[in-house]
Every structure is written in structure tokens, then in C-alpha cells.
Amino acid sequence: MVDGEPADWNTALDLVARRFNETIAAHGPDSVAFYVSGQLLTEDYYVANKLMKGFIGSANIDTNSRLCMASSVAGHTRAFGEDIVPCCYEDLDEADLVVLVGSNAAWCHPILFRRLTDARERRGTKIVAIDPRRTATAADADLFLQLNPGTDVELFNGLLANLAGTPSLDSDYIDQFTTGFHETLEQARTDAPDIRTIAEICGLRQDDVRTFFELFAKTERTVTIYSQGVNQSSRGTDKVNAIINCHLATGRIGRPGTGPFSFTGQPNAMGGREVGGLSNQLAAHMDFTPENIDRVRRFWGAPRVAGRPGLKAVDLFSAVGEKRIKAIWVMGTNPAASLPDGNSVRMALKNCDFVVVSDCVADTDTGRLADVLLPAAGWGEKDGTVTNSERRISRQRAFMPLPQEAQPDWWIVTEIARRMGFADAFAYRRPSEIFREHAALSTFENNDSRVFDLGGLAGFDDRQYDLLPPIQWPVPIGEQSGKARIFADRKFPTPDGRARFVATPYRGPANATDDSAPLVLNTGRMRDQWHTMTRTGEVPRLMSQAPEPLLDIHPSDAARFGIADGGIAEISSSWGRAIARVRHTTDQKPGQAFLPMHWTDNLSARGTPGRVVNPACDAVSGQPELKHTPARVTPLNIRWEGVLLSHVRFRPRGLTHWSRSAVTGGYAYRLAGEEPIGEGILLGLSLMKERKDALDIHDKRRGIFRAASFDAGGVLTECLLVAPPGELPDTAWLAELFGSGSPVPAADRLLVLAARPVAASAGEGRIVCSCFGVGETRIARAIGDGARDTCALGRLLRCGTNCGSCLPELRDLISREAGHIPATPFDSAPGGKDPLACTI
Amino acid sequence: MIRERLLVVGNGMAGIRAIEEVLARAPGRYDIAVFGAEPHPAYSRIMLSPMLAGEKRFDEIVTHDRAWYEANGIALHTGVRVTAIHRDARIVVTGDGRSFAYDRLILATGSEPAPLPVPGSELPGVMTFRNAGDVEAMLRQTRDGARAVVIGGGLLGLEAAYGLKQRGMGVTVVHLMPHLMERQLDREAASLLQRELEARGIEVVCSARTAGISGTRQVRGVELADGRHLPADLVVVAIGVRPDIALAREAGLVTARGVVVDGAMRTSDPHIFAAGECAEHDGVCHGLIAPLYDMAKILAATLAGETASYAPLPTATRLKVSGIELFSAGDFSHDEGCEDIILRDPRRGAYRRLVLKNGRLIGAVLYGETSDGAFFFDLIQSGADTASMRDVLIFGRALCEAA
16 A cells, blocks of 8 residues: 555555665665564564665664563673573473563463463472562462562562572672672662661562562572563663572573573564664674674675664654654554554654555554555464574464465565665575575674574575474584573673673662652553454454453552542553553552553554553663553543444544454444433444444433344344443343344344343353353353362363463452362462363 | 112123123122113124224124023113113113113213214215224225225224225325324334334325315215315224213213213212213223223122222223234323333334333333233333333343343
């Protein structure tokens, strides 16, 4: 699409190449930028990086990994000299203690979390969760430290200071293989002189802090997992180093069951880091030293290699807003929705001279701002490689044909590069050619100076590439088996070969709360959703767990700000505002609110958290502080609410609040407004496409209105329900009927608007297990019939027996329905029964 | 022992019902005679519409044949009109000059059609729809392609229109009010009904005042006040009924719109009782079958020496037009404090309206699908508090009982 009109590939590619060349000619290489994605394959990433850094001559290529892994990259680089994850997944099996910091792995990495809980079954692994929120992971942990947001550095400084007084401190290791320990310990002791101070700053009980420190000190095989709670912080890099410091101090790194372990957020975040897709990397784990620049220039035969780091995501879009960047190409990501200070980002893209978006999804918040929209292949249609959190490179093979005119990203980039005049350097015909070049660059003049080395794969022919089994780098020349753990040899890729302790003075988040913004807004994932829901949002089963934007707050805050459970509220900051339904939960500490990261303008009137989130960034990594924004919450004077079930996908206009979620057979729209209910009914009706012949009921005094349309065969095709706030019925049964496509017998037609089956026991209810589509009603019945653990539920209904991410909720349901608590309490023998651990 | 003489004037549905009740409550106590102006034994007046439509034959709507009267020892005088009551002597005089003495007298004279006060209403071919004779007269006039105009879009008029249509006539209904059956239906239900009738080829003209009936020796058409002329070979006037109280008034009984009765169905003369459409209780004359039966029951109890008092209940109506389901019960005039719950299904021509007052159901209109009529009628009659089932009330019995 060019300017909203369909165009053929040649026209679109020529236009993009011409506009980029013209912009570069007029304003220099730094006037253009790429913003790419951890969902590109390594080969896509490689050619995009090569084009920008080697041929356009700017390093203005950044990636959504900046929002995700940048602090880990920076922390690793500071400590080890290179962005290295030393661990492998087997370490989860081998550890006796696993500390999860800022990681809701139970939801975000359910397969790994299962692996961990399975290991606990076998060996009694202790699990400690450290998080400001009581997440599903926290609920399943043996010890949960619900620390104040942003105080991780204080806690790990305290841990380091505490370890220094215990036999667990590995002085030999410190002396022989590290530098900087004493300054770092001094700093830690200054920040964390005693347990009381730590507990106070972190908002923890002293006993819990002591228990954690003792557990860590006495457990040799300790793995510390960290994820977005650590990374997405203005102190993210320091948090990473504070954690690594503790592992270096105990020598717990590079050995089975030990190490600091960063869990990545995206399928190919690691691959992007390998090729150098972040603007402060050059390529293949090389930074912008003169030697590296020269080396890459020679390898690529590049006319003008970027000589210095480019702009990081937040600054890059500021530059777009300031017109310093005049042309930008966004690949496979949705910055309009995902970046902080979203209003400014949207404005920047809107006013930018030339915006290209390539995506496998046509309709995104960013795509709507594009001058040129290019259809890119989706993951199941692509061919290439990805690398996971344990450095394991896997081939990704297409299992779906390319739909219509879609093309893989590497092809699109290559075609543009050729049209920009770089045909010789972008002569690729297939991904294998790119991979070989990528592997060759990694080993080019390496001489053990960079751990990242794929020399052993550089000579693979197409067949070998096709058959490549999953393999963990490094794979230097002469090797083909990969390496599970790094630093077993205690050699680090720093100039002196030693790991570096990094002093991490504790400082709070960038922006503090005050009277006008008394709450901390945290953001994060929902169980079944991915990023801005452009794909998972279209899957009814996945949408059923949390079908609308929910703002979680503690009941005491809700009381303070006068916000009812289930009411609609606005959350606002100095940067912008969002609207969501409020859920009271004691999983939040008082003073903190939580908004899912996923909602966009595409799916809601104003559910996008990015508009509210502050653009403060980590000074080292440039990663934005997505999990800490001072904000205030105010109730909206909602006078009516509605639900519309429709086959049609659209964005309602003129409503205070709406959100859309995919349901089987169409979409459910949740509506709300501040108008009198009579107007709300008219607004709702205006959204119905087939209202003329609709069946409706109207209880005027109570403001209850419901309408339904049927096709000639009696199949429910559209349904609207409007009621005063809080009085809408449960629509699960209606949605089931809507999705079933089965005709409604004439006799039952009127009953449809009752929104429930005549037999009260029928129906699935809200879906709990997304894998098998098992709903709350059926689960509750099974529990009522005697199922007393998740094992029994799994046998009966299959729920929880696949990915397992619903297991915490299944346990909650058992305890709620049966008054029986199936959890695994701290210090008890491992005995939690989960379906995969039992015979089904 | 000499039995008391009980005379019943009127062999319609109220009269025969009263006799049945007396037989049940005071068997053997009365010597009963009944006078019917029509030549038939008792038949069901409410089945005249199906008879007109050709869906029933007369013998199928007879409820009590002559053998029944005989078997119960009742003297049946058909085709005999009672013309006077001499209360002092306690005798009645019939049109053929005979006198009959009574100890107790029941007046069940029913109603007569309200006349249309316009020029031409006496023309041959202008008819009413009240009894079997009217149906027979209409049937003599019907022929394919002939045109009928029915004046009055109430229950009876519409049933007449449907019947004539079924007999092959072109039919137009002329109604004074803006919508059909305004006493039983609201505007929406009425428009559904109108659409349905129109779909069956019956023309409906609402808000139309009849100015006159044209024709010289035979009716030729209906003139509307707005100047329209509707050609007609047959005109049926069905603009309402009025209680037939001539006999009672002549006899000096207290009458108003009807023969005034007390709760025991007694008129101002302690030996004379009244029941059915001719009776006025508490200022109200009732025209439907249920109150009529209730009155008969009370009257019989009184005659049996029991103490009983009539308490009118809300009434329900069904339109007897094949394929049109219409049920109406209770009150749905728009009073202060009334709340509506409305369900509409225009495509299938279904409609429901419930009227609540103070949490109680006081009225219901069901159109298109009336199987819950009895359920709502029960709720109206019992006056039960419906607050707990309000969310599902409109959906009827199945969901209310699950609630």
C-alpha cells in the first residue's frame, strides 16, 4: 500500500529506495533510520543492519529489543566484556535454588517455568520470586519478596554485602578471575549497611530478607533469572550488574546449576543482538572501535561504515519528532503503541516526511501512520534462524505458504538495498547465503577475541543449513557441537581476561511519585498475550482470559480515589492518559497500579499504556523505564456500559471507552460512556450493522436494553447489550452461541436476549485453560464432583496439561471451590501435584 | 316439597353457565326454565369467528344440546323473547303472550351491538356480528370478489374481517383510532398485527371516521370523513357492544350502563339477579368470558344460600385469528408509576410488553408467540412481587422458574 492505495511491489520498492536516497543525499545518512524487531529472523536482521551501518553509513538502526533486553546486554558487556548469557536451560534442572527477579516466568516463559517446577518435583529446588507484584510466579514460589518497585539494586547490594561475611564468598575466584570487587563491596556496604536498612528501603520484612540471604549463601547451585522487571528500568543495567556481582563473588558462574540467567522477551532477541541490531552495536558482537569499524568495512566491502553509535529507540523517535530524522522504516514492530510517551511518538510518526512499515499485520497503530505499508511474511511463513535465551540457534522452517503478495523481510530489505545502488553487496537469493555471511563475519579476524563465533557453521552448504539441528554458540571453526555453558574456563572476553565487578550505587527510579501523581504505574504482560496483540489479539481463546484493558489497583488505593471494583477509570501522568476497567486486587501493593502492556488504539478507545508511561531511560542501556511511572487515577462518571458481539472488525468512534476482543466467529466490543443511558443505547445501536430487523428488549426505567440479529437460518449474527454500570449480564453463554454458528430454534429465539441458557448448569464459562479451551464453569463442576488437585482436573478435562500456564489459577479454583489448598508451602517436602508430573 | 321456580332470561354463555353452577351447588332445589331469543340451544359465542371463517360448523360450537336440558329437567324456550317483568306478581311475560311465575329470576341478557350513528346505517347489507344469526346472514352475502368493509378494528371487527377474507371477500377494516385494538394493544403490537393482517390481504385504514354509508336499496360503500369512498357490498359494524338492559329498565330495576348488581349478583330487587355482560358491578360491565364465569359462580352460590362475593380479576384476551398469536391481559394504559419492559422481534413479528407497577406485573401484551400468556396472566392475577425475577421476567416461564 502506498498512501493508502494498493500498489505493486516494484512501485513500492522503487519509491522507498528513491525517498531514502533523496533524503540521505539532501540531509546526510543520519537523517534516516530503521526501527526493527526481535521477531525478525537473524537473516532479516543481518541484512537490515548491514544496509544501515555499512551502506547507508549511519547507525540509526535500533530495535524493539531496546525495550526488552538492552539493560541485560549492557550489564553483560560491562561485567564480561561481551553480551554473553553464560547459562543454559539445563541449569534449571541442576540448580538447588532459583531466584526469579522481575520475571513472571509462570506466564511469560511457561515452558521454562514448567521445567523449573518439574525439577522442583524431582530435587526439591527452592524457588524465590522477587517482584513488586504478586504474580502467578510469586504465588508458586517458596519465598516471595514483594519489594518496592525499583529497589532491586538495594536488595542485591545487600546480598553482596551479606555474602562477604559468609563462607560462600569465593575469594580465590574473586582474586584470580575478577577485578573491582573491593570498590564494589564498599559501595554495597555503604548502600546496605544492615538488614534493617535493606528491609526498609525495599519494603520487605527483615525476616524475609534474612531468609533469602541465608538461602542464597548456603546454596551453591544457584541460578538467578531476570527479565523485564530488571531490564525495563532507568537502573536496569545496574540491576543486572548487582545480580552478576553476587554470582561472581561466589564463583557461581559457568558451572552446572549456577549463573546469572537473563530470560529474553522475544523469539529472536538474541539473534538481533548477534548481528548487532542495536544502534550502539556495530555487528557480530563488535562495537564502534576504529579496529572494528575497519574490520567490518573490509569484510562487507562497505563504502561508508557508520563511525559511531546511532540513536537508541526513545531518542531515535525524539529525533523523528524533531525532524532530524526525516525518513524511517519500521519492520515488524509497533512503536506507536509500545514506546513510552506514546503521544509524542505518534505525533512524530504522523509528522515524519516518509514512514515505511513492513509487517505481517495490515492494521496496526503504527501501520496507520505509514506512507508505505509493505506486506511481510509471518513467522510460520519464513525460513531462517532464531536464537533463544540459552544462545541456541534453531532453524525456523516455513510451514505455511506465503500468502498473496507477502515477502520475507530479508527479501524486502535486499530489494530496497539493490534499488538504492548496493546490488553487489545484497545479491542474496536465499536465507542460507545470508546466514553463511553472518557466520563468516562472526569468525572474521576473531582469534578468540569475541566469544560469539559461528566459524564452524560458515562453511555449511544449503543442505547442511536446512538440516541444522539446534546448536548453542559459540561454534568456532573446527567445532560443530556448540557449547552449553560459557566461562567454565574462567576466561572472560575483556582486555585483561577477567570479569568485572561493577559498583552499583542504589538510586530510585527516575521519576518519583508526588501529590499530583501518587501512584506508581507498572506495566507488563497478560498470560495469553503477546506484545501489542496484533496477532494473539485475533485468537478468541487467547483473548478470553482478559478480554479488556484492566487496571489493577489495591483496594485501599481504590477507596482513596473513589474507584469501584469493575468501574472505569482514567490513569494519567505528565505524559498522557489511558482508560481501563478497574480491578481491585491485593496482588498489588498499595500505591502501585498495573496496566497490561498490550492494548492499542486498534483494540481500545484509550487502553494504550504507552501514552502514560514516562520516557525515562537507563543512562547506560537506553532502555526505557516502562515499569515505573508516577500517575494518578480518577474515576470516570460512567452512566452506561455495553457489549456488542459482531462479525465486523472496526474501531468505534465517539465513545468514551471501548475495547475489542476476538471471540469465536467475530468480535466482542465492550462499550461505556458518560452520557445518559438513553443516549448510550442509541450509540450502541449506531454500531450495529443489522439493527433494522433486530430482536430487542428494553426495560426503560432500569436502562436495560438488549438487541440481537439473526440471519435467515436463525443463526445469531449480532448482539448488543446495554445496561447501567455493573449491571451487564455475563456474556459467556451468548458469545458461545454467537461463535457456535448454530441456528437458534424459533421457540428459543426470544430467550437469546436473556443471555443465558435455560438450564443454568450448561456452558463453558470463562476460559481458564487456553490450550484445551476448558472454562471455569466446567472446572468448577469437576471440582464439585470431587477433583481435588490439578492432576485430577487434568485427567478429567485436560486443562493444565499442555503449557501449564493456567496451573496457578487451577489451584486457586480448587482452593476456592473446594476450600482445599493444593499449594506447595515453603519448607515442605516437594509435593505439589501437577498434571505433567502425574499419570494421565 | 315444592321446588322454587328459577327463571333465566338469556340462553347465552352467562345464562347457561349460571344454570350449570346452580345445578352443581343446589341440585334439585330449583325448577329451572330458560328463555333464549335465538332459535338455538346454547352455543359458544366466542366460536362464532371460527364459524364465520369456515373453520367450525355450527354444530361444532353448540355447547348444550336439547338432550342436555331435558336430562337436567330444564325447560328450554328457544326463540322466545321475554318482554316484561311484573315484579310485584313475580311473573315474566314473553313475546308470544305467555306468563311465567318465578321465585328467583336471573337476567343474562348480554349485550347488543352499538349502533353506528351515521346516515345509511339501516341499509340492507349493513350488519352486526353478535350471534349465530348474524353469521348466517353474513355468509349469505359472501361471494368471491365481493367487497366487505368492517367498521371497527377491535377484537370482534378483526375476527369478522378475517372470517370474511377467508370466505373469499375483499376486506377493508376502518378504525376510528390511530391503531388497531387500542384497548388491548399498544402501538407497536398493533402495527405488527396490522402488518400481519395486510399480509393476508386485509386492508386496514386507521384514524378513519365513518361519515356515512352510501347506497339506495342496498349498501354500496362507506364514506369516510376525510372524503374517501370505500366501495362495499357488505358492511359489518363492530364498533362495540352495550349491555342489553331494556327489560330491566322497563321493570324499574336500578340500571346504569348495565343492570346494577351487588357482590352477590343481586339487583335492586332481592328476587332478581343478573350476570354476564348485562350486569354492572362496582361501576364496571365486563365483556369477557372469565369474569362472566366468575359471576355465574357467585350467583349460584347466592342461590344456594351461601355467602359469596364477586371480586373482579384482571382479564385476558386472545385474538381468534388463525395463525396470529395475540394475547393481552391486565392494564397497560400509561399510568403514573407504570414501567414497561418491551421485547420486539420485528422480523418474526413477535412482540411482548409487560407493564409493572410497584414491582408487580399489572399488564402483558404478547404478540407472535403467546405460550407464556398463562404464566404472565397468573402473575397478574396473583399480584406476586416480581422484583427477584425482573431481569428475566420478559423471557417467560422457563427462565423465571430457573431464576
